[in-house]
Amino acid sequence: xxxxxxSSRYLVKRTGEKVFLECVQDMDHENMFWYRQDPGLGLRxxxxxxxxxxxxxxxxxxxxxxxxxxxxxxSLILESASTNxxxxxxxxxxxxxxxxxxxxxxxxxxxxTVL
Amino acid sequence: xxxxxxxDSQVPVFEEAPVELRCNYSSSVSVYLxxxxxxxxxxxxLLLKYLSxxxxxxxxxxxxxxxxxxxxxxxxxxxxxxxxxTAEYFCAVIKGGTxxxxxxxxxxTRLFVKA
Numbered sequence: 001x002x003x004x005x006x007s008s009r010y011l012v013k014r015t016g017e018k019v020f021l022e023c024v025q026d027m028d029h030e031n032m033f034w035y036r037q038d039p040g041l042g043l044r045x046x047x048x049x050x051x052x053x054x055x056x057x058x059x060x061x062x063x064x065x066x067x068x069x070x071x072x073x074x075s076l077i078l079e080s081a082s083t084n085x086x087x088x089x090x091x092x093x094x095x096x097x098x099x100x101x102x103x104x105x106x107x108x109x110x111x112x113t114v115l
Numbered sequence: 116x117x118x119x120x121x122x123d124s125q126v127p128v129f130e131e132a133p134v135e136l137r138c139n140y141s142s143s144v145s146v147y148l149x150x151x152x153x154x155x156x157x158x159x160x161l162l163l164k165y166l167s168x169x170x171x172x173x174x175x176x177x178x179x180x181x182x183x184x185x186x187x188x189x190x191x192x193x194x195x196x197x198x199x200x201t202a203e204y205f206c207a208v209i210k211g212g213t214x215x216x217x218x219x220x221x222x223x224t225r226l227f228v229k230a
Contacts, residue, residue: 004158035220040124042205043159043220058217090158103149104218106158 003027004107006091012113019078021110023091030095032074033104034058034066037088049074081114088112118143119208121221129229130198136191136224138206147209148189149218150180154202162204165189176200201228 007022025032031050035043035058045058047066055066063085067075074093078085088111092104122137140148147166151159163174170182180191189206206221 033218040222042121042222045217048217092159103161103164104151104159106151106160108156108158 004091004093004105006089006107006110008110009108010111010113012115013078013081014115015082017078017081017114019081019112019114021076021078021089021091021112023074023076023093023107024072025074025093025105026072027093027095027105028071029093029105030071031093031102032068033092033094034064034074034076035090035092036060037090037109043090046076081112083114086112086114118210118219119206119221121204121206121224123224124222125225125227127227127229128196131195133194134192134196134200134226136204136206136226138189138191138221140187140189140206140208142187146182146184148180148182149207150174150178150189150191151205151207151220152176152202153205153223159205162191196226196228198228198230200226202226 004025013019033048034046037043044060049055049068065077088109090109091107094102094104118141120139128134149164150162152162153159163172165172165182173179178193203223203225205223207218209216210219
């Protein structure tokens with residue numbers, strides 16, 4: 001079974017702190033994604049990556065950055081956390097080349113609260 | 116423009132009753148269609164997907180969906196629900212653009228199954 005793990009289930013940070021969310025997948029997937037999930041808005045794509053050291057902006061990249069130094073690991077960084085970044089963050093991965101419609105496998109999520 | 120619309124934010128239903136969760140997609144997106152389910156405190160997992168071929172797609176846990184091109188719909192159905200089906204359900208489409216293809220999720224439908 002594909003396993004996608006996220007470093008924390010719950011996280012509480014203060015405004016202005018730098019926050020790292022880590023995601024690791026164990027199935028050698030090419031593609032990795034970061035979403036945020038908010039009630040009534042579904043999932044919104046923040047960033048995605050189709051290869052090591054490659055990243056593409058999603059629909060809401062402002063205030064976020066990402067890093068993919070190894071194929072299995074995709075990190076989301078909040079440079080200076082703000083209260084409007086309080087949300088559930090979901091990481092996902094999928095196999096296949098860019099442009100192929102493939103199933104995404106999700107981690108359990110990190111619920112981040114910024115005070 | 117909205118690429119996928121889930122017409123009901125919440126659907127309450129009694130156990131063993133049939134259920135339909137509605138999803139309409141924009142005709143400007145590709146016809147790769149997905150339904151994902153999110154059980155409480157978990158990430159999303161794939162229920163079923165339509166890529167091509169038969170318009171009636173069967174998924175896990177007794178769910179099925181029908182692709183209707185003329186209605187631009189991909190409604191999810193189950194003839195008899197269980198308490199354990201209580202979850203949030205997301206319809207998703209694949210949309211192409213610069214940087215490759217992205218999955219666009221609907222806002223979600225929360226299914227409550229009552230005893």
